[in-house]
Amino acid sequence: MFQEPTSMSPYSPGIAPDDLRLIIEKTAPVVWHALRGKRIFITGGTGFIGCWLLEALLWADQHFQLELQLMVLTRRPAAFVAKAPHLAQHPAVRLIMGNVNALGGFNEPVDIVLHAATDVANAGSDPCQVFDDIVDGTKETLALAIRCKAQRYLLTSSGAVYGRQPGKMTHILEDYAGAPDTLQPNTAYGQAKRVSEWLVQCAASRHGIDTRIARVFALLGPYLPLDAHFAAGNFIRDAMAGQEIKVSGDGTAFRSYLYAADMVVWLLTILVVGEPGQAYNLGSDQALTIRQLAATVSRVVLGEERFSVAAESVENAPAQRYIPNIDKACKDLNLFVHTDLPSAIRKTVDWTIMQSTASRT
Template sequence: MIPDGFSLFRNDLDYIGAGVRPLRGALAGASILVTGATGFFGMWLVEGLLWASTAHDLSLRVTMLSRDGPRFLAGRGRHLGVHPNLTVLSGDVASFDDHGHRFTHIIHAANEGAAGHAASRHIGTAIGGTRHIIDLAAAHGTEAVLLTSSGAVYRPLDPPSSGASAEGPAGAADYTVYRAVYAEAKRMTETMLAAGSEQHGFRAAIARCFAFTGAYLPLDGGQAMGNFVGDALAGRKIGVAGDGTAVRSYLYGADLAIWLLTVLVRGKSGRPYNVGGDEAMTVAELARLVSAAAGDTGVEIRGAAQPGATADIYLPDLTRSAGELGLRAGIPTRDAIRRTLDWYTVKRR
């Protein structure tokens, strides 16, 4: 069931509400700005916050930043128009006007890669947006700013001996290649936010995010999970472009929202926390899980294994997130896949 004013399933919203309960004292009466609010991260966060606010009587005010607010509210965000404690601002993340709004917390989830910029502009966009957020936080006396960084900061690098990336030095890497632009942008914004926090006194919360699934998962973004879910929804065989040996883990959107809000409220300033799933599997295994959840559509491995090749491993070490913040993935990958397929099936009716 999807409640009025929301697009997420009721059981997911209740799950987020329960996960946010320990944060009630910090979030009560807060005014929270979310950039990148119309994307995958943003929609889970905004709807989760609105639901938790009602469930726990938090009196939250949530402000979404959209490139075109009226268009968003007339389109896929039209269900949100009934919330009196929600404001949608229009503008570019590097220059938008706050229109007099004051923010106790900022979640900077804008994805510069989604803007379609060439590599020469990509880093400039990331820096400009983060600089504007720091200036806003300084002007507003903001308590905390959460940056949704990426596990890409660890790449390209020599494969970690443990098979998972920890929050320490990134290892040997060639930072000059084109594919490193996204990673370099995230590294720089982390440094900027940490420096800004020391200068202006707000807390810099940093979440290094890995791979996810759930409602609003992009089905054409070039990521394995989205591609596989798109194939399954179309009734096609799940197509694996490579040899299927790459290793990944996935966190469900409801867990993601809880983890990000926990890092926002409890994360130590300037200290990054990995955010991701704890069930490692090969891409071929993932494809078979999606196929089974969709009624056995079949799997086609299109690449051939290369003798002596090192497996592509993209996994978070979750020791710090669990040990310092008590974070655990509560929804298993198999269930997360089923929920993702169910949501898209309902929304397409």
């Protein structure tokens, strides 16, 4: 059911040392103390968020001698070994082969469950399948947490739970009562994340699990797939190829981007210091339009603004926004945005070049 680690060498990180230093410096000592000696079950451990969590936890494990045991769920262990051998083959990591929707065979003791599987719906995805996969995965991880006596459970949810952000609302608060439109099948992801949050709260009420929810907004950094449906990744890909960045639509929608090292600080702090039963927005509150994003990527990568916009903006049209209000995390948990957008873009580019060079040698 699992693949034993084959390497006993010290951890050699796959991300920049200054990112690891930031994570160590900006994460309160109480977090590392609370994680000491813990057995942590991680879903989504082979994806963008999961790889960053593993990088940080393994670095802290080595730095503070935490003696962590990290159980990482993956459908394809061999593929993860090929992708990130320094993570997959670390002695503190144990790969659990399986699917998040079928975890009934796992019965070992666990202290913490990090449900970080965050696959989103692509164009053409079956909405019902997307909904079922997300909800069933949450049910299975909660059942595992109850069965294996986990004390803490963290769900990585999404800002999609709020539905469309009103045009006049510049930043959306955790207590906003809006929701995805039930008459639109393409809201399956947001609908499923809302149900998942409800299931988490039910488990906390019935079984006494210490639960927290992180509502994740847009992210940027190494390990982000540049060929997926993420505008920032696509823009970086095209600019690195020396191509003009093409903005579909009119480029007036507002987004914000939190760098992945900052994200790890936020996730681990929410897990340990966050109030049980609470949800926290996780993201940057520094808004910019997609047009401004294209201009920024172009300047950082190409040294000039080289982009085009497919459509003219409609005068007086309501702004489309996806921007969190992060006051709750800032005030209650002392969390802040540490990495500016140009730096996040440059770090992502540098890492991508490094990976490309390594793959050729």
